[in-house]
Amino acid sequence: MPRTSRKRSTLANRAIVASAALLLGGGGLVAVNVYASAGEGDSNRSGPRTQNAGQSVSTIDCPDVATQDQLVNVPEAARPEVDRNLALIDSQITEAYKRFADEKAQIERDPQFADNAILNPLKDKRAATLERIALSIGRVAERPQGLEGLAPCTLRAGNSPAQGGQGQNGGQNGGQGEGQNGGQDPGQNGGQGDGQNGGQQGQDGGQGDGQNGGQDGGQGDGGQNGGGQAGNGPEASDFVDITTVQPNVKKARTARGGSKGTFTTDCGVNEAGKFNSDNVIVAPGVSNGAHHMHDYVGNQANDAFATDDSLAAGETSCLNQGDKSTYYWPVLRLQNGQDEADANVDGGGKEGNVGEIQTPSQVTLTFAGSPKSKVTAMPRFLRIITGDAKAFTNGDANANASWSCTGFEDRQLKDKYPICPEGSQVVRSFKFQSCWDGQNADSANHRTHVAFADQNGRCQNGFKAIPQLQQRVVYDVPPGPGFAVDSFPEQLHKPITDHGDFINVFDDNLMKKVVNCVNGGRKCK
Numbered sequence: 001m002p003r004t005s006r007k008r009s010t011l012a013n014r015a016i017v018a019s020a021a022l023l024l025g026g027g028g029l030v031a032v033n034v035y036a037s038a039g040e041g042d043s044n045r046s047g048p049r050t051q052n053a054g055q056s057v058s059t060i061d062c063p064d065v066a067t068q069d070q071l072v073n074v075p076e077a078a079r080p081e082v083d084r085n086l087a088l089i090d091s092q093i094t095e096a097y098k099r100f101a102d103e104k105a106q107i108e109r110d111p112q113f114a115d116n117a118i119l120n121p122l123k124d125k126r127a128a129t130l131e132r133i134a135l136s137i138g139r140v141a142e143r144p145q146g147l148e149g150l151a152p153c154t155l156r157a158g159n160s161p162a163q164g165g166q167g168q169n170g171g172q173n174g175g176q177g178e179g180q181n182g183g184q185d186p187g188q189n190g191g192q193g194d195g196q197n198g199g200q201q202g203q204d205g206g207q208g209d210g211q212n213g214g215q216d217g218g219q220g221d222g223g224q225n226g227g228g229q230a231g232n233g234p235e236a237s238d239f240v241d242i243t244t245v246q247p248n249v250k251k252a253r254t255a256r257g258g259s260k261g262t263f264t265t266d267c268g269v270n271e272a273g274k275f276n277s278d279n280v281i282v283a284p285g286v287s288n289g290a291h292h293m294h295d296y297v298g299n300q301a302n303d304a305f306a307t308d309d310s311l312a313a314g315e316t317s318c319l320n321q322g323d324k325s326t327y328y329w330p331v332l333r334l335q336n337g338q339d340e341a342d343a344n345v346d347g348g349g350k351e352g353n354v355g356e357i358q359t360p361s362q363v364t365l366t367f368a369g370s371p372k373s374k375v376t377a378m379p380r381f382l383r384i385i386t387g388d389a390k391a392f393t394n395g396d397a398n399a400n401a402s403w404s405c406t407g408f409e410d411r412q413l414k415d416k417y418p419i420c421p422e423g424s425q426v427v428r429s430f431k432f433q434s435c436w437d438g439q440n441a442d443s444a445n446h447r448t449h450v451a452f453a454d455q456n457g458r459c460q461n462g463f464k465a466i467p468q469l470q471q472r473v474v475y476d477v478p479p480g481p482g483f484a485v486d487s488f489p490e491q492l493h494k495p496i497t498d499h500g501d502f503i504n505v506f507d508d509n510l511m512k513k514v515v516n517c518v519n520g521g522r523k524c525k
Contacts, residue, residue, distance in 0.1 A: 059232075060097050060122070060490045061393045062153035065089055065130065066282075066445055070144035074137060074444035080285070081136040082444070085129050087283035090488065092129070093153070094291050094351060096122040097490040100155070101231060101352075119153055127151040156393065228484060229335040230352040233492030234417065239481040242418040247410040252371050252457065259369025261518040263467065264525050267297040267318040267327060269360040275331060277347020278304035281383045281446055281501055288346040290389075292330050292353050292486035297363055299326035299505060308381045311505050320525075322510035327365060329500045330389075330486040331357045332428070332475055352493075353486040361425060362474040367467035369518040370434060371457035375465045377511045378504045383442045384450050384469070386432045387499030392491045398447070401498030402429045406474065415496040419480055426475045426483070430500040434468035435459035467518050471500055 065071065066086050074082050100107070100118050107114050130147040137144055228234050254260050274296040280303065283289025287304050296302055301314025306326075316324045333340075333355035340357050342348025369375055388398040396415070403413040404427045405420035412429075420426055433450040443449040451463055459465050477483050484493035491497045506514065517524035 057155040057157050059156050059393065059492055060093060060100060060118075060153055061156040062089075062093055062122075062126070062490075063150040064390055064394050065133070065147070065150050067394070067398075067447075068147070068150065070147060071133075072443070072445055072448055075141045077140045078136045079444065082133055083282075083284055084286060085133045085136070087286040087289045088129050089126060090283075090289070090291060092122060092125045094489055096153070097232075098351075101489075114155060119155070122153055123151045126153070228355075228493060229337065230349070230354045232352040232489055233487075233494065234335075234481070234484045235492075236481060238417055238484075238493075238495060239419050240413065240416040242405045242408045242411055242413075242420055242424075245408075245411040245413065245418075249410045249412055254369070254371045255457075257373060258371045258457075259374050259465075259519045260521040261369055262523050263367045263514040263517045264523075265318055265320060265323045265325075265365050265367075266525070267316070267323070267363065267365060269363045270295045270297050270317075271359070272300070272317065273359075274300060274302075275342070275357070276303055277351075278302075279501065280304055280306045281385060281442070281503065291347060291351050291488050292389075293342060293347050293357070294328040294486075294501075295331050295360075296326065296328045297365075299324050299503070302326040302328065302503075311381070311503065320510065322507040324505040324507075326503045326505065327471065327500070329428075329430075329471075329473065330498065332426075332477075332483055332485050333357050334477060335482050335484060347486075352489040355484075358475050358477060358483070360473045361476045362472075364470075364472040366470045366472075367514050367518065368470055369467065370453065370459070370465035372453075373458070373465045374519045375434075375467050375515060376436075377515050378436065378466045378506070379441050380504060380506065380508070380511075381441050382436070382450075382466075382504040383446060384432050384502045385446050385499065386430050386502075387497075389488060389497050389499050390491060391496045392494040396496060399496050400430055401496060402431075403427070403495055403498075404429070413495070415494070417481070417483070417495045422479050424479075426477055427472060428475075428485075428498060429470070429472045430498075432469040432471070432500065432502060434466060435463035436466045438462065438464050467514055469502055 071082070096118050100114070103113065103117065106117075127148055130151055134144050134147050275293045276296075277288045277290050277293050278286070279290040279294070283304065285304055289304055298318050299306075299311050299314045299316055301310050306314075311324060311326065314324060318324070331353075333353070335355045338356040340348060340355070343354060344350060347353065387400040388394055388396075391399040399414060401414060403416065403418050404411055405418050405424040406427060407424050408418075408420070409427060418426060433452050435451040435453055437449045437451075440449040451459070451461075453465070454460055475483075485495070485498050487493045487497045504511075513524065516522075
């Protein structure tokens with residue numbers, strides 16, 4: 001997709017965003033106060049519910065079909081049809097959210113309008129699609145039961161996050177998610193201490209978000225449902241001054257028998273400007289399957305229709321041509337009033353993703369070892385998704401985003417964007433799952449074939465340690481609020497929805513080098 005501009009923030013842009021920050025501090029975000037039907041999140045999935053007029057709501061909350069137990073082991077013969085219908089369900093939510101945003105004045109006048117015009121039609125569409133999913137599986141295996149119960153959606157109040165649930169793969173993800181500001185982090189990598197794990201998260205320096213009456217470093221908006229440039233987020237309470245956050249990173253100790261080495265691959269910062277709103281892992285063969293734009297480094301053949309063969313034959317931006325892997329994540333935009341070339345297309349402005357796309361100042365891709373064992377080679381075309389693009393409505397059981405600032409990376413945020421001091425840059429980072437089931441390059445829900453190590457750094461249930469992809473992306477953006485990652489429209493650009501995707505297309509010789517470097521305790525490139 002062509003860019004309107006390839007430059008990072010100019011002084012003029014900094015002035016614009018600085019002015020925006022002043023407005024934010026005074027509660028100057030666009031307010032989206034609507035009085036609508038339906039209640040909070042996951043406590044009752046029996047059908048749409050109506051709230052009392054006067055309760056402020058800001059997003060559509062639907063059960064995430066793809067993560068349900070009935071769809072963990074979809075037969076290969078049914079996978080293509082199931083994937084297409086799962087992508088259709090995302091499109092249905094997107095269309096419903098657009099109607100919700102367009103009709104907020106009518107909803108305010110008539111609380112029943114949301115039920116009649118938005119939630120009930122969405123329920124009917126989802127029910128029909130869920131039936132097709134059940135039928136497609138039923139043709140080749142036992143028909144899943146109970147999917148129809150996932151059809152109803154609700155409207156969620158203001159800035160309240162979903163309650164976290166138990167992580168995938170049992171205890172391997174480290175425990176119970178909280179999804180609350182100031183709560184304990186799920187500790188996905190336990191003793192590996194990647195800044196998301198084992199420490200206090202979402203502390204906001206002891207200051208709660210606007211919803212909970214805190215200050216958010218002086219930027220709280222008093223609980224108002226804010227909307228950024230597109231009217232669907234972010235809001236002031238999504239930001240916190242990094243200098244008010246206490247250090248929370250615990251360094252891991254590598255035991256005897258562990259693997260201390262690293263391998264770093266240099267694949268640039270997406271200088272070529274490769275963007276699309278596809279996601280070949282989650283929605284293969286479906287254009288705009290992500291409903292938000294992705295940055296790509298590495299393989300240049302990645303789109304919705306990429307195959308293992310086309311990826312293997314594709315060009316790569318990596319300096320080492322033996323690495324044709326694809327690394328991608330949602331773009332980060334300045335909410336500065338500047339339009340991009342995607343301002344009127346799917347995945348961009350048509351779905352509430354607006355503003356000037358920022359080219360990272362630095363992207364570091366490092367493969368690290370296990371603190372408890374040697375690592376084994378990743379299988380070629382292994383697919384890993386880390387984080388959850390729907391964590392705001394799903395809860396944070398699979399959330400794995402980490403936000404910080406250069407010079408302050410001993411302080412990591414999970415559900416807030418950092419406000420960095422002058423001279424410091426925004427850092428977003430991920431540590432991918434580092435345990436593999438030893439058999440599958442993917443799974444039906446794209447999660448159960450890989451797992452996080454337990455709190456002691458060990459792989460459980462017969463899983464094998466593999467080199468862990470550690471991804472660090474740095475941005476030179478103006479200090480203060482005024483930026484956000486792309487998201488599904490109903491996820492309101494929340495920082496907790498950040499996520500990363502990876503497909504391993506290392507050639508065999510280079511993967512052997514990676515394993516030897518990691519297990520041998522060397523630092524290699």
